[in-house]
Amino acid sequence: xxxxxxxxxxxxxxxxxxxxxxxxxxxxxxxxxxxxxxxxxxxxxxxxxxxxxxxxxxxxxxxxxxxxxxxxxxxxxxxxxxxxxxxxxxxxxxxxxxxxxxxxxxxxxxxxxxxxxxxxxxxxxxxxxxxxxxxxxxxxxxxxxxxxxxxxxxxxxxxxxxxxxxxxxxxxxxxxxxxxxxxxxxxxxxxxxxxxxxxxxxxxxxxxxxxxxxxxxxxxxxxxxxxxxxxxxxxxxxxxxxxxxxxxxxxxxxxxxxxxxxxxxxxxxxxxxxxxxxxxxxxxxxxxxxxxxxxxxxxxxxxxxxxxxxxxxxxxxxxxxxxxxxxxxxxxxxxxxxxxxxxxxxxxxxxxxxxxxxxxxxxxxxxxxx
Amino acid sequence: xxxxxxxxxxxxxxxxxxxxxxxxxxxxxxxxxxxxxxxxxxxxxxxxxxxxxxxxxxxxxxxxxxxxxxxxxxxxxxxxxxxxxxxxxxxxxxxxxxxxxxxxxxxxxxxxxxxxxxxxxxxxxxxxxxxxxxxxxxxxxxxxxxxxxxxxxxxxxxxxxxxxxxxxxxxxxxxxxxxxxxxxxxxxxxxxxxxxxxxxxxxxxxxxxxxxxxxxxxxxxxxxxxxxxxxxxxxxxxxxxxxxxxxxxxxxxxxxxxxxxxxxxxxxxxxxxxxxxxx
Numbered sequence: 001x002x003x004x005x006x007x008x009x010x011x012x013x014x015x016x017x018x019x020x021x022x023x024x025x026x027x028x029x030x031x032x033x034x035x036x037x038x039x040x041x042x043x044x045x046x047x048x049x050x051x052x053x054x055x056x057x058x059x060x061x062x063x064x065x066x067x068x069x070x071x072x073x074x075x076x077x078x079x080x081x082x083x084x085x086x087x088x089x090x091x092x093x094x095x096x097x098x099x100x101x102x103x104x105x106x107x108x109x110x111x112x113x114x115x116x117x118x119x120x121x122x123x124x125x126x127x128x129x130x131x132x133x134x135x136x137x138x139x140x141x142x143x144x145x146x147x148x149x150x151x152x153x154x155x156x157x158x159x160x161x162x163x164x165x166x167x168x169x170x171x172x173x174x175x176x177x178x179x180x181x182x183x184x185x186x187x188x189x190x191x192x193x194x195x196x197x198x199x200x201x202x203x204x205x206x207x208x209x210x211x212x213x214x215x216x217x218x219x220x221x222x223x224x225x226x227x228x229x230x231x232x233x234x235x236x237x238x239x240x241x242x243x244x245x246x247x248x249x250x251x252x253x254x255x256x257x258x259x260x261x262x263x264x265x266x267x268x269x270x271x272x273x274x275x276x277x278x279x280x281x282x283x284x285x286x287x288x289x290x291x292x293x294x295x296x297x298x299x300x301x302x303x304x305x306x307x308x309x310x311x312x313x314x315x316x317x318x319x320x321x322x323x324x325x326x327x328x329x330x331x332x333x334x335x336x337x338x339x340x341x342x343x344x345x346x347x348x349x350x351x352x353x354x355x356x357x358x359x360x361x362x363x364x365x366x367x368x369x370x
Numbered sequence: 371x372x373x374x375x376x377x378x379x380x381x382x383x384x385x386x387x388x389x390x391x392x393x394x395x396x397x398x399x400x401x402x403x404x405x406x407x408x409x410x411x412x413x414x415x416x417x418x419x420x421x422x423x424x425x426x427x428x429x430x431x432x433x434x435x436x437x438x439x440x441x442x443x444x445x446x447x448x449x450x451x452x453x454x455x456x457x458x459x460x461x462x463x464x465x466x467x468x469x470x471x472x473x474x475x476x477x478x479x480x481x482x483x484x485x486x487x488x489x490x491x492x493x494x495x496x497x498x499x500x501x502x503x504x505x506x507x508x509x510x511x512x513x514x515x516x517x518x519x520x521x522x523x524x525x526x527x528x529x530x531x532x533x534x535x536x537x538x539x540x541x542x543x544x545x546x547x548x549x550x551x552x553x554x555x556x557x558x559x560x561x562x563x564x565x566x567x568x569x570x571x572x573x574x575x576x577x578x579x580x581x582x583x584x585x586x587x588x589x590x591x592x593x594x595x596x597x598x599x600x601x602x603x604x605x606x607x608x609x610x611x612x613x614x615x616x617x618x619x620x621x622x623x624x625x626x627x628x629x630x631x632x633x634x635x636x637x638x639x640x641x642x643x644x645x646x647x648x649x
Contacts, residue, residue, distance in 0.1 A: 139647065148560045201490035203646050215392055216490065224484035229413050241405040242489055244398045249391045290391040 011037035015089045015101040023110040024082045031074035032089055043069035045090040050083045051367075061088070082109035084368055106368055120173055124211070129293060129326050130176040130199055134208035137169040137194050137350075168194045170350045171208070176343075178293075179323035181316070183341035183358065184330045185365055191350040193298075196330050200296060214293025214326075217243055219283045226279060228272035232263060235271055239286045253289045260285040260315075262308075277305050284312050291325050297340075298330045316340055338362050399495050406499040407506060414507075425510035429466070430517065433459040436579050448583040452610050453522050456515070460609055461578040461602045463511045467537075468544055468598060469569055471504035475548025476555050476565060483649035493642045497548035505541050515609070529608040536604035536615075539623040543597060546630030549638040556648050557641075576602060594618075597626035 011034060018029040032044055047061030057080070062070050069092060079085060084106055091099040124131040169191045176182045184192040197203035198210050200218055220226070225239045236257055240250040250257075258264055261281040271279060288295060297316065317340070319325035329340055337344060337358065344361040346353040354361050393401060415421040437455045444454055451457055478496035479486070486493060519526060555561040576598045582590050593599045600622030607615040 149558045149564075150560075152558065197487065197646070200488065202487055204643055218488050220485070220488060224488055227409055227413065229416065230409060234409070234412065238405050238409055241398075241402050242485065242491060244392045246391060246393050247401060 011035065011093065013042075013089075013091045013099060013101065015087065015103050017087060017103060017105055019105070021106045021108065022079070023108050024079065025110075027076050027078045028085075028087075028105060028107075029074055029076040030087055030089060032091065034091065037093065039073055040071075041094055043071055043092045044073070044075075045069050045088075045092070046075040047088040047090075048077070048079070049086050049088075050079070050081060052084075052086065063090075079107045082107050082367060108368065109364070120175055124175050125177075127177045128175045129178045129213050130182075130328070131211045132172055132174050132195075132199070132208070133210070135169055135172045135195070135198060135205045135210055136167065136207040137191070137198065137203070138206040139166045139168055140164070167350050169198075169205075169347070170352075172345075172347065172352045174345050174352075174355055176326055176328065178326055179320070180343060181320045181327040181329065181341045183337040183344040184328070184347060185332065185334060185337055185344055185361070186347040186353075187332060190348050192330050192347050195347060196296065196298065196328070199294075199328065212294065215244070216294045216296060217287045217290075217292035218296040219280075219287050219298065226271055226283070229270055231268050231270055232274070232282060233267045236282060236286060239283065243287065245290070249290070257282070257285045257289050260289070260311075277308065281308055284315075288315050288319065291319060291322060293324075294326045294328060295319060296328050296330070299332075313340060334362055334366060395492070399492050402491065402495050403499045403502060406495070407503050410499075410503045411506065422510055425507055426514045426517070429459055429463050429511050429514045432462055433514075433518065436462075440579050444580065444584075448581045450583065451581050452606075453524050456518050456522060456524055456610050457581075457606065458579055459515055459518050460606050461576070463508060463515065464536075464540065464602050464605050465573065465576060465578055465598060466511070467504050467508040467540060468547075468601075470507060471501040471541070471544035472547045472551055473565065473569070474504065475500040475544070476551035476562060478548070479552040479556050479645060480559075480649055486649060487646060493645065494549065494638060497552045497638075498545055501541055501544045501548050504544065505537065508537065524610070526609065527612040529612050529614065532608045532614075533605065536601050536608070536623055539604075539627045540601045542627040543601070543623075543630045546627070546632070546634030549634030550630075553638050553641050553645075556645050572596075572598065578602070594622065597622070597630070600626060 013032060013034040016031040016033055018027075018031075022028055030046055032039070032042070034042060045061055045063040047059065047063070049059035051058070053059065060077070062075060069090070084104060086102055086104055088100060088102045091101070120133075172195060184195060186192040194203065198205050199212060200216060201212065220239055220242065225242045226235050227238065230238065233254075236254065237247075237250055241247075258267060261278075261284075263278060263281065266274070266278070295316070313336075316327055316329075320327055320340075320342075327340065329337060331337055341358045343356065344358050344365075345355040346361050346365050354364055392398070415424075418424065420427065433455055436458050440458075441454050444451055475497040478500045479493065482496045485491065518524075551561060551565060555565075576596060577585075577593065582593055582599075585593070600619050603619050604615045604623055607613050607619065
């Protein structure tokens with residue numbers, strides 16, 4: 001008898017799937033791949049579970065169905081519902097030693113998705129304030145990172161300067177109308193911040209066009225438009241100037257900003273003595289003291305305490321109700337999006353998944369992203 | 371009465387019309403630069419007891435040490451040099467202006483990275499602001515120059531009124547360099563280290579504590595290609611030697627400023643859109 005350690009050093013395996021993402025109704029094939037040993041020498045157990053559930057109907061294994069492991073090296077099934085699936089495969093060799101591999105696969109309900117793509121006119125209407133047309137963002141990732149002239153020169157001389165293309169956004173299309181509250185959702189790294197940067201005008205899209213009509217007020221986070229050594233009052237002016245406010249305008253609304261941020265007693269204290277929540281309050285107060293055409297709200301908002309977050313939400317709601325301000329919310333907190341937004345665009349791995357009313361998109365997003 | 375009306379007007383404007391709140395682009399940049407210079411000023415002098423006095427003391431102390439060491443030597447080698455301490459401090463302060471402006475301007479884009487990732491601001495404001503801040507500090511250091519002039523009874527003549535000309539040209543020269551260096555340092559961080567070496571070499575290559583009269587002829591010809599030589603000479607002409615600068619000096623200052631600014635603007639413009647990918 002050999003022990004497990006020695007044995008697992010001798011052979012290994014992995015699970016191959018026909019696709020990492022399929023639409024509902026399509027079959028999915030799992031295949032076993034073994035290395036270091038002949039594939040015939042194994043028995044297998046294929047299994048899956050939907051959304052991490054072990055309720056009846058939500059999971060299945062070949063062992064549970066037939067009562068024995070199979071010698072088949074691949075197994076095909078049709079997922080019954082949309083959702084996040086986890087696929088399992090047990091490899092068992094003739095000594096009874098077992099290796100289990102799991103792999104996630106997403107099953108999308110194409111009917112829901114199709115129902116909520118929007119037909120966009122070629123020329124956006126008059127009430128459209130942000131118009132995103134066929135926007136793609138391609139990053140050229142240097143296969144190596146050059147931070148020094150020497151490395152760069154050597155690579156250049158050797159002709160080894162290679163670039164990998166990385167598509168952070170792929171043909172994104174949407175219109176945002178004046179006075180609308182619009183949300184961008186997606187998991188981390190899905191490309192929503194890239195989209196936001198393109199709208200904010202700090203990043204140029206590689207392809208397509210993004211037209212923005214009007215002034216944009218972003219919430220500037222700690223460490224960007226704020227200086228820790230300056231007092232809160234000085235920071236209000238600095239921050240306001242960076243947003244493009246007139247000096248007289250800041251003078252005039254200084255008290256309103258302070259009152260909204262609820263920091264009257266602390267105005268002459270250097271910012272480094274503030275908590276991050278207090279800074280977030282100032283940032284929010286400065287950005288929302290007037291009615292910008294477009295207010296960009298991102299994760300910065302989540303720093304403040306519960307009461308202040310509620311106050312911010314109220315203010316955002318007021319701005320939305322005024323019908324003059326377009327609120328663009330970017331968050332992976334789906335609850336916040338559900339409370340504030342009317343319409344949502346879901347971006348996943350750079351692809352535009354779905355766009356439409358908040359309840360539909362968020363329901364679909366939640367069913368697939370948990 | 372008039373005040374009341376005014377108040378009721380502003381009271382009505384509680385929900386301010388958007389057009390009142392924002393500057394048009396050009397004015398906006400000016401106000402941002404002003405705010406940033408104010409910030410730097412406050413940061414530099416806050417919580418230091420002597421505050422702005424450091425801008426005066428620093429060049430005075432430098433001058434005192436260098437004058438003590440080199441006075442005897444330079445007086446023998448070149449009697450035409452004039453008041454040597456004043457010669458020193460005029461050169462040193464001008465060179466410090468260039469050093470501060472370019473070194474800080476170079477880092478300005480990298481330092482503003484988190485802001486540039488979020489807000490659409492014309493990127494040139496950051497290097498330009500650092501140069502203007504350096505000019506502001508130069509103005510304070512002129513107090514030190516005045517102290518030296520008083521101490522040695524060197525009274526300024528009408529020529530001194532021309533001082534803003536070389537300083538402005540030097541500032542333009544520095545803006546060009548700051549634009550160029552800030553662009554280069556975004557892509558290659560080692561430019562920052564390289565530049566400190568260049569500055570050190572440049573300090574010795576510029577007649578700050580020696581005069582060109584003690585240099586061999588080939589070195590003197592080479593100095594014509596040293597922009598700082600022209601700026602320092604212009605400043606000394608009007609402040610120390612009480613004479614109008616030679617035409618070649620004035621031209622040298624103008625040409626260097628123009629070339630530097632042109633290269634700076636072209637390089638910056640061409641690359642600024644790519645900054646965000648590297649910061």
